[in-house]
Amino acid sequence: MIKQIFSLASVVAALTAGTILAPSFELNVGVKQSAAEVQVKARDLSLVCPGGVYQSGGSSGTKLGSFVQIGSPLISSAYSQAGSTELVSNDGVYTVKDSTGDAQQGSTLLNVNQIQLANTSTISGLAAAACQRPSSEMWINGGDTTTGHEALLILRNAGATDATVDLEIFSEGGSVDAPGLKGIAVSADQSIVLPLAGLIPKTATFTTHISAHGGAIAAWVQQRVVHGLAAAGVDFISPSPDASVDAVVPGVFIRGSALVTKLVKSDASYGDLRPTLRIFVPGTKSATFTAQIMGATAETFGTVIHEEVPGGTVVDFKLTGLVDGDYVALIDSDQPVIASVRLSRVVASRTPDFTWLSAAEGFNNARMISIPAPGISKICIYDKTTGKVSVEKLTGGSDYGFTAGDSVRYATVIVDVDGAVANIPVLDQKNAGGKVSVTVR
Amino acid sequence: MSLDDLSNNYLFALDSLESNKTAELSALVANLASANGTELAQALKLAQVGYILVPASSGSAVAELAIGLNSIKELEGVGSTEFGQLWRVVNPATDLPAVDETKFWSVTKGIQFAVLLVFILLALPTGSTRKRTAGASEIFVEAGEE
Numbered sequence: 001m002i003k004q005i006f007s008l009a010s011v012v013a014a015l016t017a018g019t020i021l022a023p024s025f026e027l028n029v030g031v032k033q034s035a036a037e038v039q040v041k042a043r044d045l046s047l048v049c050p051g052g053v054y055q056s057g058g059s060s061g062t063k064l065g066s067f068v069q070i071g072s073p074l075i076s077s078a079y080s081q082a083g084s085t086e087l088v089s090n091d092g093v094y095t096v097k098d099s100t101g102d103a104q105q106g107s108t109l110l111n112v113n114q115i116q117l118a119n120t121s122t123i124s125g126l127a128a129a130a131c132q133r134p135s136s137e138m139w140i141n142g143g144d145t146t147t148g149h150e151a152l153l154i155l156r157n158a159g160a161t162d163a164t165v166d167l168e169i170f171s172e173g174g175s176v177d178a179p180g181l182k183g184i185a186v187s188a189d190q191s192i193v194l195p196l197a198g199l200i201p202k203t204a205t206f207t208t209h210i211s212a213h214g215g216a217i218a219a220w221v222q223q224r225v226v227h228g229l230a231a232a233g234v235d236f237i238s239p240s241p242d243a244s245v246d247a248v249v250p251g252v253f254i255r256g257s258a259l260v261t262k263l264v265k266s267d268a269s270y271g272d273l274r275p276t277l278r279i280f281v282p283g284t285k286s287a288t289f290t291a292q293i294m295g296a297t298a299e300t301f302g303t304v305i306h307e308e309v310p311g312g313t314v315v316d317f318k319l320t321g322l323v324d325g326d327y328v329a330l331i332d333s334d335q336p337v338i339a340s341v342r343l344s345r346v347v348a349s350r351t352p353d354f355t356w357l358s359a360a361e362g363f364n365n366a367r368m369i370s371i372p373a374p375g376i377s378k379i380c381i382y383d384k385t386t387g388k389v390s391v392e393k394l395t396g397g398s399d400y401g402f403t404a405g406d407s408v409r410y411a412t413v414i415v416d417v418d419g420a421v422a423n424i425p426v427l428d429q430k431n432a433g434g435k436v437s438v439t440v441r
Numbered sequence: 442m443s444l445d446d447l448s449n450n451y452l453f454a455l456d457s458l459e460s461n462k463t464a465e466l467s468a469l470v471a472n473l474a475s476a477n478g479t480e481l482a483q484a485l486k487l488a489q490v491g492y493i494l495v496p497a498s499s500g501s502a503v504a505e506l507a508i509g510l511n512s513i514k515e516l517e518g519v520g521s522t523e524f525g526q527l528w529r530v531v532n533p534a535t536d537l538p539a540v541d542e543t544k545f546w547s548v549t550k551g552i553q554f555a556v557l558l559v560f561i562l563l564a565l566p567t568g569s570t571r572k573r574t575a576g577a578s579e580i581f582v583e584a585g586e587e
Binding site: 036038040041042043044101135136137159160161163211212213214215216431432433436438440441 | 443455458463464466467468470471472474475476477478479501504505507508509511512518
């Protein structure tokens, strides 16, 4: 009996040990197909411009819900005429027709931007924008709908299929729940203008997330400011790059800081002329960030902000104590954030103006940007590898090129026309193409 | 989960697919994903594609793909289903070739036949079992006689 029990225990122990200690193996029957690389022609590169600035109230300025474009922007573009390509433009839409698909897409093939100096009783200032490759999703980190501030969301569908747009708006309190955020129809080859005050009234700080379905769209926020009865600046706020843990905002050129201080002392409503850093945290976790506002020279010392922003919210931080000079905002965060800087320009000869600087894309490839002919244009470049900030005055009407290199650079062009300011981001827009991996399964 | 994860037959069939057909299908998929304006009607007919399903998923890549498919004139949107977004080919192939039924043997049939053969062989009575059965019967008869 004991012998039988012992035998049984031995067999059970051997089976258990075999089950636990036996090496795992995988048996494949048949052959799994591997991905094949297919060379495919990319969709033709098309860049869409916003056109002239929008005036609320129609041409008379008194018609509710009516928006008309006033004036014509100055378009600056560079097209390389590569291979058998052909540039076609129609109503602010620039398309490179490439029958063979051989041309390498990007800013070296085509880049387009526009500037417009508005000087009416209700709109005053310089508005500039890089013309966009339409896409399905974008974040615009800027805007203000408090008294005296107007934010218009411009949605342009330059494609042949109708698009439906859903909006998500985040304020200091988190996601905003308002009727009319979902299912906004933008017909093919049409633009629509939405006054954001109708969705988030009297909100100083917000970020807009735009998702398009059905067709791709281009989007901007046109921000306009009025102090009392005087127009005090206009700008197109462009979409930001993806959220990042190390965002860089080049081109923080502080001018007329003494004049701003004087104006704020006389009237607190001029407080929005102070440079402001806006941080949005798209995730659910709080982000602790350090923003170093670094000067380009030894004379411009800069400042440092170390703060925490709850997830899903957006917060503005005043950049105080900055003397006139050229700066770059370097944001280092433990969670991905979207950063932008509002920059004002105050001169004695005209009403104030401002521009919203989005964080720049880091790049090490060859890029090109067209420089507008009027005014003074300067490019601000931050080299991540060397940590150096360089500012260069550019020749109006020329094209500025970056060669491919090892170092990652961030760059923005600041344009000043008669004391009004605007910015043009250095982008490299292209459609998916080239080699596509396809698995037949 | 795709068909090749579920069916070994399909996996073997894929392996035996002619390489030029795989290349044609890959090129069609790449052109659909790129939405580059290439004429696709003939390729869709040759591949006998009637519907295209993009599995339900969030993310900008899927949204971009959906926008690209919407811009292809050979497709029309059906809408969202529980499995994802669906597109219908506008002029699909109608003269589909009949399924080739001439192949009598397949790997599965071969394995099934082999298993059946083993069971038949095991079930065949052998000389020794007959002898043992006869002996047992005699013992049983003797026990009954007592």
